[in-house]
Amino acid sequence: MSDLKMIPMRDGYGNALLKLCASNERVMVLDADVAKSTRTDWIKEKYPDRFIDMGISEQDMVGTASGMALGGMIPFCSTYGVFLAGRAWDQIRTTVCYNKLNVKLAGAHAGLSVGKDGATHQALEDVAIMRTLPNMTVIVPCDAVETEKATLAAAAMEGPCFIRFGREAVPVITDEKTPFRIGRARLVTGYDPEDMKHDSDCVVFANGPLVHEAVLAAASLAAEDIHITVYDLHTVKPLDCTTVIAAAEKAGRVVTAEEHQKAGGMGSAVAECLAEHCPVPMRIIGVDDTFGESGTPDELYDRYGLRAVNIEAAVKNLL
Amino acid sequence: MDTIQLAEQCRTMRTDIVTMLNRAGSGHPGGSLSSVELIACLYFGGVLKYDPHDPEWAERDRFILSKGHAAPVIYSALARAGYYSTDELSHLRRLDAMLQGHPHAARIPGFECSAGSLGQGLSVSNGLALAFRARGMSSRVYCLMGDGELQEGQVWEAVMTASQHGLDNVCAMVDFNHVQLDDTVENIKSLGDLARKFADFGWHAIEIDGHDIAAVMSAYKAAAACKGRPSVIIADTIKGKGVSFMEGDPAWHGTAPNDEQLAQALADIRSGYGFKEVQ
Numbered sequence: 001m002s003d004l005k006m007i008p009m010r011d012g013y014g015n016a017l018l019k020l021c022a023s024n025e026r027v028m029v030l031d032a033d034v035a036k037s038t039r040t041d042w043i044k045e046k047y048p049d050r051f052i053d054m055g056i057s058e059q060d061m062v063g064t065a066s067g068m069a070l071g072g073m074i075p076f077c078s079t080y081g082v083f084l085a086g087r088a089w090d091q092i093r094t095t096v097c098y099n100k101l102n103v104k105l106a107g108a109h110a111g112l113s114v115g116k117d118g119a120t121h122q123a124l125e126d127v128a129i130m131r132t133l134p135n136m137t138v139i140v141p142c143d144a145v146e147t148e149k150a151t152l153a154a155a156a157m158e159g160p161c162f163i164r165f166g167r168e169a170v171p172v173i174t175d176e177k178t179p180f181r182i183g184r185a186r187l188v189t190g191y192d193p194e195d196m197k198h199d200s201d202c203v204v205f206a207n208g209p210l211v212h213e214a215v216l217a218a219a220s221l222a223a224e225d226i227h228i229t230v231y232d233l234h235t236v237k238p239l240d241c242t243t244v245i246a247a248a249e250k251a252g253r254v255v256t257a258e259e260h261q262k263a264g265g266m267g268s269a270v271a272e273c274l275a276e277h278c279p280v281p282m283r284i285i286g287v288d289d290t291f292g293e294s295g296t297p298d299e300l301y302d303r304y305g306l307r308a309v310n311i312e313a314a315v316k317n318l319l
Numbered sequence: 320m321d322t323i324q325l326a327e328q329c330r331t332m333r334t335d336i337v338t339m340l341n342r343a344g345s346g347h348p349g350g351s352l353s354s355v356e357l358i359a360c361l362y363f364g365g366v367l368k369y370d371p372h373d374p375e376w377a378e379r380d381r382f383i384l385s386k387g388h389a390a391p392v393i394y395s396a397l398a399r400a401g402y403y404s405t406d407e408l409s410h411l412r413r414l415d416a417m418l419q420g421h422p423h424a425a426r427i428p429g430f431e432c433s434a435g436s437l438g439q440g441l442s443v444s445n446g447l448a449l450a451f452r453a454r455g456m457s458s459r460v461y462c463l464m465g466d467g468e469l470q471e472g473q474v475w476e477a478v479m480t481a482s483q484h485g486l487d488n489v490c491a492m493v494d495f496n497h498v499q500l501d502d503t504v505e506n507i508k509s510l511g512d513l514a515r516k517f518a519d520f521g522w523h524a525i526e527i528d529g530h531d532i533a534a535v536m537s538a539y540k541a542a543a544a545c546k547g548r549p550s551v552i553i554a555d556t557i558k559g560k561g562v563s564f565m566e567g568d569p570a571w572h573g574t575a576p577n578d579e580q581l582a583q584a585l586a587d588i589r590s591g592y593g594f595k596e597v598q
Contacts, residue, residue, distance in 0.1 A: 028453070052449070052484075060442045060476035067446020067460075070381070070432060073453065075446070091473070094436040095443060099424055 004212075005172045009165035010108050012147030014039025017076065019148075020155050021047040027155060028068055030054050032061050032079040037167070038108040040078045058083050062091040062103070069101040074155055080114070081107025081123035081164045085130055096160045097133045104154045105130075105162045110140075111208060111259030112292050112300040113166030119291040123164065128264025130162040131237040137161040137182060138237040140258070140266065142211035143172045146234060149180040157182060166259070168297045170209045185240040185247075189218050190229030201226050202315045203251040205233040205244065207266055210257040210285070213301075216308035221315060228255075228315055236266045244270055245278045253318040254282040257311050259301075262286035283314040320363045325532050326594075328399070329359045333561045333588045335395035335408055341581040343412040346420065349571045350465055351392035353496035353529070353556040360535040361461060362396045366543075368458070371401035374428040380458050381431050381447050385440020386465035386494065387421040388573070393430070394418050402429035438471025440464060441491060445477055448486040459543065462491045467499030470508050475520075481549040482521030489549040490542040491522075494529065496558035500572045517551045529554025530594070561594070563587045 020027040021043055033056045035041040044051040054061040058079055065075035077084060084107045085092070096103045110123040131138045137160065141147040147165045154161040179186060188211060190200055206214040214230045221228055229251060231243065248254050254274065256267035267284035274280060287304045301307055320328060332355050340346040361367050361382065368380040384393055391411070398405045403417065410416040417426045421435030432443050444462040451458050468474065481489050493513065497504055504510060514524040523545040527534040535554070542550035558572070559565025562584045576584055587593075 028449075049453075054480065055476075057473075057476035057480070059439075059473040060445075060480055063439050063442020063473065063477065064446040064449065064480060066432070066439075067383075067443040067448070068450045069446070070443065071447045071450025071454070073450045090436050091439055091442075094433065095439050098433045 006169035007144040007172050008167060008169045009141065009144050009147040010039045010167060012141070012144035013106055013108070013151050013165060014042045016148040016151030017043050018046065019152065021050050024074065024155065026072065026074045028052070028073045028075045030061050030065055030075055030077050032056060032058050032083070034079050034108070038078040038106065058087045059091050062088040063095060065103045066095045066099065066101050069103050074102055074104065076104045076106055078106045078108060080121060081110040081126045082121060085123065085126035085162065089129055093133055097135045100135045100159055102158055103160055105160070106151070107162060107164035109167040110164035111166055112304065113168045113297050115168070115297045115300060116294045118294040122292040124261045124287050124292060125264070126164055127236055127260050127266065128268070131269060135160055136237060137235070139163045139182065139235050140207040141165060141234050142208060142232050143170055143174055145172055145174045145176070145178070146180060150234065153180065153182050166209060171212050173212050173215065183235045183238045183240055185243040186232040186234065188230040188232050189215055190227065200229040200251045202253040202255060202318055203229045203231065203247040204255045204257060204311060204315070205231050205266065205270055206257040207233050207236070208259045210259055210306060213306065213308045214257055214311055217311035217315070220308060221312055226315065226319070233266055233270070236269050239269050239273055241273045241277065244273050248274050248278045248280050252280050254280055255285065255311060255314045255318070257285040257306070259306055260286050262288050281318050283318060285310055285314055322532050325359055325364055328363050329355045330588055331399065332359055332392060332395040334585060335398070335405070336391045337562065337576055337581055337584040337588070339391055339394065339408040339411045340575040341578065342409055343575060345412060345575050346391060347388040347573045348391070348565060348576065349498065349558040350386060350389045350494065350496060352560045352562060352565065353558050354389055354392050354463060354494040355560065356530050356532055356535050357463065357492050357494060357554055358392050358396050360532060360539060362400050364536050364539070366539045367461060369400070369429070371429060374402060378456065378458060381460045383432055383440045383444045383447070383460060383462045384422065384434050385462055386437065386468050387434030389463065389465070390418070390420070390422045393422070397427065397429045400429070437468045438473040441474055441477035442480070444489050444491070445480050445486055448488045449484065451488055459488045459490060462489065464491060464493050466493055466495045466497065466504050466510060469493065469510055478517065478520045478522065485547050486549045487546050490539070491549065491551040493551060493553045494556055495553055496556040498558040498567060498569050498572065500569065502569055514553055521548055523548050523550040524553060525550060526553045527555065529556035530560055557593065561588050561592055563592050566593060
């Protein structure tokens with residue numbers, strides 16, 4: 001899709017922090033020695049009083065942010081998603097979530113996007129271990145623009161919030177006018193379940209860079225007279241169960257697609273919801289119970305089956 | 320309160336601790352009894368700025384309990400300070416109780432931050448201190464840690480953060496009672512020369528007898544007077560202090576006294592067991 005601009009999602013995070021620091025004196029930005037990677041070095045440069053590099057101390061970073069939140073600030077903790085969610089999980093659970101503190105957690109280089117660094121640095125379990133925590137909000141935006149909106153929305157809400165985004169430049173498929181609300185699935189393409197004139201063969205819930213893959217799959221399937229509805233399910237928690245159930249009821253078939261382990265991620269969240277309220281045939285696309293490896297992100301998306309063709313195959317498998 | 324009144328308050332708090340744990344049937348007496356003087360002086364010696372009639376008073380100092388299992392000592396202090404009725408102590412660890420086994424801040428007026436998983440309180444204290452600095456507030460932060468707790472790596476991350484940022488509004492207290500759940504700290508993972516460790520990390524370290532009220536009071540004064548770096552009060556204490564059969568015994572880290580043991584404990588506390596002078 002050569003007509004789409006390619007921008008790293010982390011740029012959206014950096015842009016949002018610049019706006020927040022300009023408009024809200026309570027915002028503080030913390031990093032764990034990866035400020036250049038997460039774009040918090042933009043804050044370090046422009047608003048040095050609002051930035052603290054905590055060093056290679058993720059647990060201390062989350063604890064310090066908790067104290068800042070108790071002291072009335074809105075701290076953003078930034079580092080690789082794998083270290084933020086994994087290494088500081090107990091701090092996030094017991095201090096941030098149990099106290100319902102206004103701490104914002106930004107997991108950068110999520111999924112396979114860190115590519116060549118290999119499995120140790122690829123966050124493929126973060127959504128699962130964050131969404132099990134009471135009081136936590138979990139957001140997986142689809143591009144740089146949506147990452148910026150998600151970061152601004154996280155600052156505006158009260159309470160713990162985890163946002164994960166990738167390293168690589170990915171297609172920008174939303175713009176300033178595209179609606180974004182935490183907890184509300186966004187219809188990307190296909191038939192609105194409230195519009196009874198049309199029908200849909202399958203509904204696809206995707207998030208992160210997989211939203212773009214789902215859009216490509218929709219175009220490709222349409223050429224074969226197979227019509228799918230695609231939702232950007234950016235908020236994994238709280239899940240928009242109303243929309244998930246309505247769309248599943250209408251289409252009767254569901255595919256989910258995410259850059260995460262199949263176990264415990266967005267697909268699991270959708271399955272939990274539908275198993276109780278609207279059980280329909282379903283396929284979950286994600287990394288299937290394996291660690292990643294070194295390679296370019298493109299090679300890795302092919303290797304682990306996170307492409308439009310995989311979504312197309314899953315849809316056809318359900319027909 | 321003066322020294323004599325504080326000593327009496329310590330007896331009251333020790334009585335509260337063993338009594339509430341007996342009623343609850345479980346809990347941690349040892350590390351509460353060892354930190355009684357530290358907490359009594361903080362709350363009743365005029366050290367901590369607080370207002371029980373306005374728990375959210377913005378200008379208050381903050382006490383952060385890092386060793387969450389020492390909940391009974393702070394539950395007693397907050398009740399005696401007037402945040403809630405002492406009746407609440409009788410419901411400790413019961414379903415729907417304000418006073419959970421480990422403290423849940425949202426339920427307890429005057430309690431700042433839930434704790435129970437060790438090693439986290441000093442980071443939280445640093446964050447508060449940084450927020451106070453950013454907002455131009457003069458409030459101070461006091462953080463109680465255990466000696467066994469210092470085996471958690473996060474504590475040392477936070478030790479470095481406090482000195483890196485020169486947080487002289489942070490005062491850490493180490494209840495150095497020499498005993499953890501399984502055995503003595505010395506036998507499990509010794510802390511060596513703790514004052515030197517803190518000093519090497521850039522802290523102002525004050526070593527005292529943690530059961531000597533006058534020494535505790537002057538340590539708090541010295542900590543508040545120290546500028547440009549954080550202070551730590553390393554309080555040499557006895558686990559289970561004041562109860563004859565609990566003192567120094569790891570078995571009383573996390574065991575509640577039965578009725579017979581409670582009677583003995585109350586008699587020990589009344590008679591001033593373990594203290595040179597009985598006021």
